[in-house]
Amino acid sequence: xxxxxxxxxxxxxxxxxxxxxxxxxxxxxxxxxxxxxxxxxxxxxxxxxxxxxxxxxxxxxxxxxxxxxxxxxxxxxxxxxxxxxxxxxxxxxxxxxxxxxxxxxxxxxxxxxxxxxxxxxxxxxxxxxxxxxxxxxxxxxxxxxxxxxxxxxxxxxxxxxxxxxxxxxxxxxxxxxxxxxxxxxxxxxxxxxxxxxxxxxxxxxxxxxxxxxxxxxxxxxxxxxxxxxxxxxxxxxxxxxxxxxxxxxxxxxxxxxxxxxxxxxxxxxxxxxxxxxxxxxxxxxxxxxxxxxxxxxxxxxxxxxxxxxxxxxxxxxxxxxxxxxxxxxxxxxxxxxxxxxxxxxxxxxxxxxxxxxxxxxxxxxxxxxxxxxxxxxxxxxxxxxxxxxxxxxxxxxxxxxxxxxxxxxxxxxxxxxxxxxxxxxxxxxxxxxxxxxxxxxxxxxxxxxxxxxxxxxxxxxxxxxxxxxxxxxxxxxxxxxxxxxxxxxxxxxxxxxxxxxxxxxxxxxxxxxxxxxxxxxxxxxxxxxxxxxxxxxxxxxxxxxxxxxxxxxxxxxxxxxxxxxxxxxxxxxxxxxxxxxxxxxxxxxxxxxxxxxxxxxxxxxxxxxxxxxxxxxxxxxxxxxxxxxxxxxxxxxxxxxxxxxxxxxxxxxxxxxxxxxxxxxxxxxxxxxxxxxxxxxxxxxxxxxxxxxxxxxxxxxxxxxxxxxxxxxxxxxxxxxxxxxxxxxxxxxxxxxxxxxxxxxx
DNA sequence: AACGGTGCTATTTTT
DNA sequence: TAGCACCGTT
Numbered sequence: 001x002x003x004x005x006x007x008x009x010x011x012x013x014x015x016x017x018x019x020x021x022x023x024x025x026x027x028x029x030x031x032x033x034x035x036x037x038x039x040x041x042x043x044x045x046x047x048x049x050x051x052x053x054x055x056x057x058x059x060x061x062x063x064x065x066x067x068x069x070x071x072x073x074x075x076x077x078x079x080x081x082x083x084x085x086x087x088x089x090x091x092x093x094x095x096x097x098x099x100x101x102x103x104x105x106x107x108x109x110x111x112x113x114x115x116x117x118x119x120x121x122x123x124x125x126x127x128x129x130x131x132x133x134x135x136x137x138x139x140x141x142x143x144x145x146x147x148x149x150x151x152x153x154x155x156x157x158x159x160x161x162x163x164x165x166x167x168x169x170x171x172x173x174x175x176x177x178x179x180x181x182x183x184x185x186x187x188x189x190x191x192x193x194x195x196x197x198x199x200x201x202x203x204x205x206x207x208x209x210x211x212x213x214x215x216x217x218x219x220x221x222x223x224x225x226x227x228x229x230x231x232x233x234x235x236x237x238x239x240x241x242x243x244x245x246x247x248x249x250x251x252x253x254x255x256x257x258x259x260x261x262x263x264x265x266x267x268x269x270x271x272x273x274x275x276x277x278x279x280x281x282x283x284x285x286x287x288x289x290x291x292x293x294x295x296x297x298x299x300x301x302x303x304x305x306x307x308x309x310x311x312x313x314x315x316x317x318x319x320x321x322x323x324x325x326x327x328x329x330x331x332x333x334x335x336x337x338x339x340x341x342x343x344x345x346x347x348x349x350x351x352x353x354x355x356x357x358x359x360x361x362x363x364x365x366x367x368x369x370x371x372x373x374x375x376x377x378x379x380x381x382x383x384x385x386x387x388x389x390x391x392x393x394x395x396x397x398x399x400x401x402x403x404x405x406x407x408x409x410x411x412x413x414x415x416x417x418x419x420x421x422x423x424x425x426x427x428x429x430x431x432x433x434x435x436x437x438x439x440x441x442x443x444x445x446x447x448x449x450x451x452x453x454x455x456x457x458x459x460x461x462x463x464x465x466x467x468x469x470x471x472x473x474x475x476x477x478x479x480x481x482x483x484x485x486x487x488x489x490x491x492x493x494x495x496x497x498x499x500x501x502x503x504x505x506x507x508x509x510x511x512x513x514x515x516x517x518x519x520x521x522x523x524x525x526x527x528x529x530x531x532x533x534x535x536x537x538x539x540x541x542x543x544x545x546x547x548x549x550x551x552x553x554x555x556x557x558x559x560x561x562x563x564x565x566x567x568x569x570x571x572x573x574x575x576x577x578x579x580x581x582x583x584x585x586x587x588x589x590x591x592x593x594x595x596x597x598x599x600x601x602x603x604x605x606x607x608x609x610x611x612x613x614x615x616x617x618x619x620x621x622x623x624x625x626x627x628x629x630x631x632x633x634x635x636x637x638x639x640x641x642x643x644x645x646x647x648x649x650x651x652x653x654x655x656x657x658x659x660x661x662x663x664x665x666x667x668x669x670x671x672x673x674x675x676x677x678x679x680x681x682x683x684x685x686x687x688x689x690x691x692x693x694x695x696x697x698x699x700x701x702x703x704x705x706x707x708x709x710x711x712x713x714x715x716x717x718x719x720x721x722x723x724x725x726x727x728x729x730x731x732x733x734x735x736x737x738x739x740x741x742x743x744x745x746x
Numbered sequence: 747a748a749c750g751g752t753g754c755t756a757t758t759t760t761t
Numbered sequence: 762t763a764g765c766a767c768c769g770t771t
Contacts, residue, residue, distance in 0.1 A: 058760090059760045059761085060760045060761085061760085061761090062760090063760085086760075086761065087760090087761075088760090088761045089761085110761090112761090113759090113761095131766090131767095188761050189761090191761080192761095220760080223760075252758080253758085253759075253760075255757085255758070255759090256758085256759065256760090356757070356758065357757050357758070358757085358758085359756090359757085359762095359763095362762095379759085413747090416747085416748080418747070419747090420747045420748080421747080422747085423747090537761080538761060539761090540759085540760060540761070543760090556757090556758065556759090557758080558758050558759065558760080559758095559759090559760085561760080562760090577757095580757055580758080581757090582757080583757095592758095593758095596758080617762075618756095618762095619755085619756060619762065619763090620762040620763080621762090747771105748770105748771085749769105749770085749771080750768105750769095750770085750771100751767105751768090751769085751770095752766105752767090752768085752769100753765100753766095753767090753768105754764105754765090754766085754767100755763105755764095755765090756762105756763095756764100
């Protein structure tokens with residue numbers, strides 16, 4: 001492989017240094033993925049290293065998948081023998097083989113944050129801890145934090161003997177951990193923690209993996225926490241062929257336990273480590289890169305480096321100070337339309353809107369809907385977090401691992417089968433006194449004398465359907481199992497009969513779950529139920545981000561790490577939002593916020609916009625924040641205010657600021673944007689164009705000014721109110737009240 | 747057991 | 762504003 005011609009000098013050096021510890025400090029956009037993939041290809045092709053001897057750790061499944069694809073492109077199917085996965089997936093893989101040594105069963109469940117919360121609450125109740133003294137949230141954070149730094153419950157309790165409050169938390173930690181074990185479950189943090197414990201307690205297991213993985217690579221090393229660090233350190237002790245890649249300036253997960261020290265102290269951990277800096281940026285235009293350098297240079301705790309580029313300067317960074325959050329949304333929508341109109345080479349997918357908090361997405365959703373701009377939101381409410389999906393997943397989890405009391409409690413009365421809280425409580429008490437799982441108790445429910453006849457009967461019915469599912473578990477594919485559950489429990493029927501406004505979309509979501517399972521069956525080697533559950537619990541939203549779909553993408557700056565876009569809008573650039581309120585008086589947080597800003601800026605290839613608003617609604621209150629200090633940190637000559645519409649805007653006194661439709665209309669008229677909607681005052685609902693109440697029928701097609709064309713799927717009349725559920729071709733399912741926004745019949 | 751009302755709280759979240 | 766958790770009523 002002629003790496004010399006494919007890589008620059010530093011890159012080449014990095015890709016061909018295979019033996020011994022290596023630290024690659026890779027600035028944003030410096031081609032680190034390229035280096036990593038060529039490095040692996042070189043190892044396999046030129047040096048004859050077996051793929052099975054290589055472990056590559058990434059932070060997201062998506063990054064792992066991409067790296068795998070790219071390596072496959074270079075070396076072919078040999079890539080299949082390699083382990084390329086996230087910390088969590090690698091640990092699960094190891095634990096599935098070895099966890100019985102720690103007293104767990106190999107089909108252990110993985111608890112997500114929802115399960116975790118339920119279990120912690122249960123512990124708090126048993127320990128009689130009032131929610132008002134210590135919140136569940138605080139406890140969860142504390143426990144997670146201790147696991148991150150590998151502190152056991154016992155150790156934590158001992159360390160905090162003097163502190164009553166912390167001692168209480170330690171009691172929860174102890175009980176929580178015991179319950180996890182009783183339920184044969186691990187939480188996310190446990191996946192790493194338990195693997196490290198396994199390595200420490202069973203040297204022969206560690207030895208096996210040390211010998212197996214002669215070569216180890218870790219990407220995004222700056223965002224590793226202590227337990228992840230330890231996991232890698234133990235494995236690498238064998239051969240010391242460890243290559244870590246990262247950028248201390250992009251450490252943005254310190255609040256979650258990531259420790260920049262891991263990367264900064266690498267040379268101390270491995271004194272003979274070679275260090276290579278990749279400072280040549282291939283991604284961004286000069287002005288953008290200089291702005292990024294300007295901002296990050298204000299941080300004190302970092303390795304000094306300056307990114308350089310041979311790219312042309314490009315345009316200056318465009319600033320826009322909107323009057324209001326709504327105006328900010330319209331500005332971005334307008335700009336996207338404007339750029340698309342001028343530059344035929346651009347598509348919707350070339351634009352990204354990056355914000356610091358998910359709550360900010362709404363404004364842009366509204367603006368994009370009005371302007372007919374297709375968009376996708378990454379993050380926020382995830383598919384697998386929806387109630388109906390969680391319900392069915394709880395069935396699956398329980399079927400897979402009947403010791404899982406948390407899932408059992410979730411489904412025992414869903415759909416309603418007259419097994420209420422007090423009944424469950426009685427079963428729980430009985431189970432606790434017998435030190436038994438709930439499932440074992442309900443299998444022999446006659447033993448529980450405190451229950452009424454009626455309850456006993458309901459429970460018996462429930463047990464028999466659950467048992468039938470358990471029987472099907474290993475016989476039928478997951479998708480069929482899901483269908484069985486939906487059918488036999490009456491879950492789907494209950495949903496279809498319900499009057500709830502969003503039941504239609506729930507049914508749709510469940511259909512999608514079935515499709516997801518079918519797809520899983522088609523592409524996976526291991527199609528067992530536990531493989532499906534594992535896959536689902538360990539995916540994130542960003543993993544499903546499809547770069548080819550032609551729509552503007554909206555996401556948090558955190559989610560955008562590792563991605564790049566020709567045109568980036570960083571929005572909400574205000575002191576109080578970005579940096580956030582709580583960062584303003586905390587130097588450490590301020591530095592992290594600044595790194596986040598750096599990550600945002602360096603996502604942009606060609607053009608960067610930074611916007612802020614004079615007033616905005618936050619938690620229902622109107623607030624006004626000044627423009628972000630981070631913008632001030634960018635040299636004057638690199639930025640300029642976008643003057644579009646400014647003169648007009650300045651002519652408006654403050655009291656018309658809320659009249660958004662008015663502003664929108666003015667702007668769109670002068671800029672040839674699509675017809676704005678929601679200007680209800682101008683639309684006469686009785687006009688012949690629009691649908692009349694007596695014309696409303698299920699199945700007919702209508703046009704909505706914001707949502708486009710759709711089909712009415714249900715109509716419910718309540719007095720003079722008419723509720724409509726409409727499936728829109730582009731925008732999905734919406735519930736609307738007739739008469740608010742006129743509908744045209746089509 | 748099930749439903750509806752009130753009041754409280756509020757980042758970021760690779761897994 | 763919105764989502765939820767808890768409480769009291771039917």
